[in-house]
Amino acid sequence: MLLPKPRGAMSTTVFEHLRSPEPAPGEQSPALPVADSVDDELITLWALQELSYRGFEDTDGDHQGDPFVVVVRHQLESALEARLRSRWTDVELEDDFAEQFFTFVADHDGPSLAGFILRKADREQALELMQARSIYQLKEADPTTWVIPHLAGRAKAALVELQYDEYGAGNPDTMHSQLFAAGMEASGLNAAPGHYINDVPAEVLEQNTAMSLFGMQRRLAGAALGHLAGFEASSSLPSQQMAAGLRRLELPDVMAKYYDEHVEADAVHEQLAVRSVCTAFIEDEPHATQDVFFGAFTCLDLEARTAQHFLDRWEATG
Amino acid sequence: MSAKSPAPDVVLCPGGPLLLRGAHVVEAADGGVHETRRPVSAICRCGKSAIQPWCDGTHKSLPADARP
Numbered sequence: 001m002l003l004p005k006p007r008g009a010m011s012t013t014v015f016e017h018l019r020s021p022e023p024a025p026g027e028q029s030p031a032l033p034v035a036d037s038v039d040d041e042l043i044t045l046w047a048l049q050e051l052s053y054r055g056f057e058d059t060d061g062d063h064q065g066d067p068f069v070v071v072v073r074h075q076l077e078s079a080l081e082a083r084l085r086s087r088w089t090d091v092e093l094e095d096d097f098a099e100q101f102f103t104f105v106a107d108h109d110g111p112s113l114a115g116f117i118l119r120k121a122d123r124e125q126a127l128e129l130m131q132a133r134s135i136y137q138l139k140e141a142d143p144t145t146w147v148i149p150h151l152a153g154r155a156k157a158a159l160v161e162l163q164y165d166e167y168g169a170g171n172p173d174t175m176h177s178q179l180f181a182a183g184m185e186a187s188g189l190n191a192a193p194g195h196y197i198n199d200v201p202a203e204v205l206e207q208n209t210a211m212s213l214f215g216m217q218r219r220l221a222g223a224a225l226g227h228l229a230g231f232e233a234s235s236s237l238p239s240q241q242m243a244a245g246l247r248r249l250e251l252p253d254v255m256a257k258y259y260d261e262h263v264e265a266d267a268v269h270e271q272l273a274v275r276s277v278c279t280a281f282i283e284d285e286p287h288a289t290q291d292v293f294f295g296a297f298t299c300l301d302l303e304a305r306t307a308q309h310f311l312d313r314w315e316a317t318g
Numbered sequence: 319m320s321a322k323s324p325a326p327d328v329v330l331c332p333g334g335p336l337l338l339r340g341a342h343v344v345e346a347a348d349g350g351v352h353e354t355r356r357p358v359s360a361i362c363r364c365g366k367s368a369i370q371p372w373c374d375g376t377h378k379s380l381p382a383d384a385r386p
Contacts, residue, residue: 098332099332099333102333102378106378154325157325161357161358164357165356165357165358169356169357235375236374236375236378237375237376237378237379240368240374240375263369263374263375264356264360264369264372264373264374265356266375267335267360267372267373267374267375268335268337268356268358268359268360268373270375271329271331271334271335271337271360272337272358275329275331
């Protein structure tokens with residue numbers, strides 16, 4: 001994967017820095033760059049986080065410990081977290097966590113891309129959505145894997161059990177990321193990770209950078225697990241709609257099969273994520289229960305923002 | 319479940335499916351025989367799933383008093 005195109009002054013400066021040799025220890029860092037827009041901030045943060053996944057072919061060195069990178073990334077993650085928290089209001093906690101959680105997810109109202117794909121989308125729109133989804137789905141489950149070492153005991157064992165299924169239970173061909181890649185290739189899309197990064201809107205970057213933020217920061221383990229549970233608990237029914245919509249459009253069956261798999265898998269995973277992972281986690285760390293709801297809210301809210309972006313573009317909100 | 323109990327192999331989810339941990343052969347209501355194919359499987363209990371015998375999340379669309 002190559003570094004994305006810059007989207008403003010901050011990303012221009014940071015990406016030039018990443019293409020230059022890593023500074024020697026003690027070397028003076030450049031002045032902190034100022035972003036032109038949230039879009040500029042998000043593409044910068046996305047690239048800096050990506051250094052901790054598979055990285056880029058066109059950086060000089062891995063730059064993960066580069067003080068300039070660490071400081072810029074910390075600044076951008078703080079701004080992102082503040083923005084996400086500003087959209088959130090604490091819930092009043094009830095005794096039955098699992099029931100409250102499922103109700104919370106079911107009651108969240110937002111525009112549905114799956115409903116649009118089912119009934120109205122044309123092939124070009126469906127493929128555009130696949131391109132946007134590819135930013136996450138080609139590394140599906142990876143952001144949550146960061147959480148494993150932040151946990152102990154039952155919550156940790158439960159999360160590993162869920163992730164093992166995401167990664168194909170030992171079979172590389174059935175890893176969810178690989179199922180999506182196969183679907184993309186069959187549909188004539190490029191399945192190289194990050195290939196479509198320059199085409200995706202800020203909303204998609206915010207979804208992706210929030211997942212990495214939650215996953216990588218130990219302090220935010222509750223939000224990461226809530227995001228996971230919120231994602232799984234809002235997936236089976238939309239996945240049915242996606243599969244039916246892609247078949248209506250006569251896209252290759254292998255793409256629809258990715259969503260068939262998620263109907264079945266996520267009906268399991270939502271139960272595991274809510275009843276095993278999150279329930280065990282909040283027994284260990286009851287103070288983090290609000291963060292679990294905050295993570296779920298963020299998942300649903302960012303998906304609604306992405307959906308609104310595309311539905312507005314496709315003039316289909318009515 | 320207390321922290322001292324062994325981890326269960328079968329879990330009844332209130333209002334939802336039955337979770338089955340490990341490899342099993344499941345006979346569906348229509349007599350069809352299905353092998354589990356993931357570390358944990360969810361067996362439909364509401365009877366409305368379109369992918370019997372597995373759960374597809376349809377129970378969540380049912381009124382609360384119609385759920386298992």
